[in-house]
Amino acid sequence: MTERHTDLSPTFGTGPAVDTSAEPAATAALAPTPPLGSTPAQTVGPYLHIGLLWPDGPDVVPDGTPGAIWIRGQIFDGAGEAVPDALVETWQADPDGRFDHPDDPRGARPPSVPGFRGFGRSATDPDGRYEIRTLRPGALPGPDGETEAPHLNLSIFARGLLHRLVTRLYFPDEEAANAADPVLGSIDPARRATLVARPAPDGFRFDIHLQGPDETVFFAV
Amino acid sequence: MTTEHIRSADPDLPTVDAATGSTAGPTRAGRLVLPRYRHDDPDTHPPLLFPDYGSTNLRAPKQPLALLPQRLTEVTGPLLGEGRLGDLDHDLTRQHAGEPLGQRIIVHGRVLDGNGRPVPNTLVEIWQPNAAGRYRHAVDNWPAPLDPNFTGVGRTLTDADGHYRFVTVQPGAYPWRNHPNAWRPAHIHFSLFGQAFTQRLVTQMYFPGDPLFFQDPVFNSVRDPLARERLISRYDHSVTEPEWALGFEFDLVLRGREATPFEDGEDDD
Numbered sequence: 001m002t003e004r005h006t007d008l009s010p011t012f013g014t015g016p017a018v019d020t021s022a023e024p025a026a027t028a029a030l031a032p033t034p035p036l037g038s039t040p041a042q043t044v045g046p047y048l049h050i051g052l053l054w055p056d057g058p059d060v061v062p063d064g065t066p067g068a069i070w071i072r073g074q075i076f077d078g079a080g081e082a083v084p085d086a087l088v089e090t091w092q093a094d095p096d097g098r099f100d101h102p103d104d105p106r107g108a109r110p111p112s113v114p115g116f117r118g119f120g121r122s123a124t125d126p127d128g129r130y131e132i133r134t135l136r137p138g139a140l141p142g143p144d145g146e147t148e149a150p151h152l153n154l155s156i157f158a159r160g161l162l163h164r165l166v167t168r169l170y171f172p173d174e175e176a177a178n179a180a181d182p183v184l185g186s187i188d189p190a191r192r193a194t195l196v197a198r199p200a201p202d203g204f205r206f207d208i209h210l211q212g213p214d215e216t217v218f219f220a221v
Numbered sequence: 222m223t224t225e226h227i228r229s230a231d232p233d234l235p236t237v238d239a240a241t242g243s244t245a246g247p248t249r250a251g252r253l254v255l256p257r258y259r260h261d262d263p264d265t266h267p268p269l270l271f272p273d274y275g276s277t278n279l280r281a282p283k284q285p286l287a288l289l290p291q292r293l294t295e296v297t298g299p300l301l302g303e304g305r306l307g308d309l310d311h312d313l314t315r316q317h318a319g320e321p322l323g324q325r326i327i328v329h330g331r332v333l334d335g336n337g338r339p340v341p342n343t344l345v346e347i348w349q350p351n352a353a354g355r356y357r358h359a360v361d362n363w364p365a366p367l368d369p370n371f372t373g374v375g376r377t378l379t380d381a382d383g384h385y386r387f388v389t390v391q392p393g394a395y396p397w398r399n400h401p402n403a404w405r406p407a408h409i410h411f412s413l414f415g416q417a418f419t420q421r422l423v424t425q426m427y428f429p430g431d432p433l434f435f436q437d438p439v440f441n442s443v444r445d446p447l448a449r450e451r452l453i454s455r456y457d458h459s460v461t462e463p464e465w466a467l468g469f470e471f472d473l474v475l476r477g478r479e480a481t482p483f484e485d486g487e488d489d490d
Contacts, residue, residue, distance in 0.1 A: 035259060035335045039451050039473045040443040041266045042425040043274075044410065047358040051348025051374050051410055054305070078279040085360075091298060091418050101297035103417065105253045119299035140293045143253045153294045153418055160276030162267035162442050164423065166289065187287055210280045218282050219289035220260075221419050 041163040046085050048157060049123055057121035060090065060134035061113060067095075069203030071169065072131040075124055075156065078211030082128025086158035088208075090120040090132050090169075092151070097138025106141075139177060149177035149184065156208060166219045169206050170196045191217050255296050257479040258419040259335060267442035274438040275399050291419060298418040301344045302378065310376040313349075313389035321371035323352025323390035325466040328426070328454065331383040332413060335477020339383025346412040347375040347387060354393030354407075363396055388466065394433060406433040406440060415475040426471045427453045 044052070061068050071090070075083040093099055094111040099118065102108050111118070113135060120132040140148040149170055156165040170178050178184055184192055194216045197204035208216050269281035289295065309315050314325060328347075332340040350356045350373060353365040357372055371390065379385045395405040408425040415421065427440065431453075434440055443449040451474070460468030 035477050036333065036337055036474045037445075037448055037451060038261045038265055038335060038476055039422060039424055040445075040448045041422060042410075042439055042442075042452065043276075044412075044423050045425075046360060047348065047356045048410075050356060050358050050372070051346055052412060078283075081279075083280070089421075091294060093294065099293065099297040101300065101416075103256055103296050104293060105255065117299065119301070141253060142292055143255055145252070148292060148294075151294065155418075155421055157423055158280060160274070160278075160280035161269065162271060162274065162277065162439070163269060164421065165269075165282065168289075183289065191284075211283055215282055215284055217284070218286050220286040221289045221291065221295055 043159060043162050044087060044157040046159040048085070048087050052087055052121065052157075053123055054121060057123075058132050059115075060092070060117050060120040060132060062115040063133070065113060065115065065133075065135065067135055068133050069136060070131055070133055070200070071152070071197065071204050071206055072129065072200065073197075073206040073208060074128045075130065075158075075208045076128065076210065076212075080212065082124075082126075083158055083210065084124055084126045084128055086124045086128070086130070086156055086161075088120075088122050088124070088130040088132070089155040089157070090134065091153045091155075092118055092134065093137040093140055094118065095135050095138050097140050097150075136171065142182060146182050147177070147180060149174050149181040151181075151183075154208075156210075161210075165210070166221050167208065167216050168195050168219070169204075171204065172196050172199055187217055191215075253293075255291065255293070256417075257291055258296070258417065258476045259479050261476060262445065262448075264445035265443070265448045267439075268444075271438060271442040273400075274442060295419050296417050298414055298416060298420065300342075300416070301414060302342065305344060306376055306378065310374075311387055313371065313373065313375050313387065315388075316372055317370040319370045321351060321368045321390050323368075323371075323393075325388065326391050327386065327388055327460050327462065327466045327468045328409065328471060329384065329386040329457070329460055329468070330454075330471040330473065332379050332385065332415075332473050332475065333383055334415070334420070334475050338477075339379070339381075340413075340415055340475060341379055341381045341383055343379050343383075343416070344414055345377050345379060345385045347389075347409050349373045349389065349392040349409040350395055352390050352393050354395045356395075365393070391428075391467075399438065400436070403436065404433050406431040406437050411471075411473065413473060413475065420475040422473070422475055424473070425452065428469065429453055429456055 075086050077083055094116050098109045100108050100110050122130040122132055124130050137150045139150055142148055152169040154167045197206040271277050314321055351368040351371045355365040375387050377385050392407045394407050397403050407428050411424050413422045454469040454471040457468040457470040
């Protein structure tokens with residue numbers, strides 16, 4: 001019951017108890033210890049709204065930002081019913097294709113657009129609708145010299161989703177870039193369209209089908 | 222978004238960031254070198270379709286997941302900081318005129334990555350029902366009382382050692398209609414970002430010895446019994462405060478990184 005495992009696996013009910021004090025911070029680039037098991041995911045449940053909503057959640061860019069677009073859509077379940085208790089989160093590069101993040105090997109760079117957060121968060125309403133105000137991201141270089149078409153990464157959380165779903169949104173007017181995109185190119189051509197948004201008067205529309213004949217392509221990351 | 226605690230990568234050489242252990246940087250060949258996050262064992266996270274949890278039946282995708290390689294969008298993520306926090310967000314017992322009813326508890330622990338390194342300055346969000354098991358949410362109307370002094374929402378940032386701490390009240394068990402006489406074990410919802418889109422985690426913390434585990438499909442959807450135990454907090458007498466609050470420790474582990482592959486046997490560590 002309380003026997004310590006040499007591989008640092010947690011003992012019953014203790015959670016991972018790890019002493020990292022012996023490891024000098026300066027050499028912490030690679031930990032020589034065996035990997036710790038990740039904490040499992042669990043559903044957000046039906047009451048995510050009390051914990052995860054921010055007044056400015058949908059604002060990847062502030063109101064009044066020149067060139068801002070709205071990305072709106074509905075989420076549907078396998079019966080074609082709207083999902084009224086989901087949360088959509090978006091993450092993307094800025095319009096120059098840069099990230100203000102230390103793990104971007106080109107260097108962390110503050111965004112050229114004031115207030116650009118890169119991150120958006122929107123719960124669905126009773127009709128299953130979400131919305132995000134953002135800017136179109138730039139294209140991205142890949143590690144093997146390829147170029148990724150402009151895209152947003154999306155996480156979807158909901159009651160009945162024991163783990164988040166991950167998908168990508170591409171833009172319909174980027175035909176050449178989309179045709180060369182390594183991720184889109186890896187998807188069954190018959191299903192690629194589920195990852196491409198549709199034009200809308202003030203931006204784009206991107207519906208998400210969790211299940212069924214129009215099922216959106218979801219990814220393991 | 223704040224990067225004050227972060228040193229930008231040198232444009233010419235791989236660098237090791239003291240705060241994050243990041244070794245991202247272009248090699249001399251000009252290729253981007255990105256960190257790689259290890260994939261979890263298949264039984265660590267729940268399957269998307271778990272029929273015992275009825276809501277999964279119409280919401281779990283039927284098609285297999287496609288593999289998304291880890292590129293720039295996947296190895297970066299929002300670094301959300303102090304701007305997201307109010308003064309009392311870490312203390313769910315002091316957000317109203319009076320004190321909430323119930324057993325006052327301290328929930329603390331560390332956020333680590335799979336290499337055992339702390340994840341510093343990272344946002345932790347929690348939400349929970351009150352001591353009677355009722356959520357302050359329009360859709361929750363089971364006949365248990367609301368508490369005018371309890372919202373059930375908390376936020377904090379981990380410190381430089383990855384440590385976080387909340388004060389709250391012990392949540393009650395929550396009834397639902399998933400199966401006959403269904404009750405959720407007492408739990409607190411946790412949401413973490415880590416440093417990368419790849420590390421994003423939403424989970425639930427449970428309490429040791431809960432008699433309701435046996436019939437709970439959400440808890441039991443985690444197939445690996447050792448992984449399941451990682452969802453259970455530990456009673457921690459060392460942080461229990463006399464005549465004030467009981468202490469519970471709950472560490473969270475986000476996906477760790479693989480060694481950065483340097484070309485030509487380069488080793489800048």
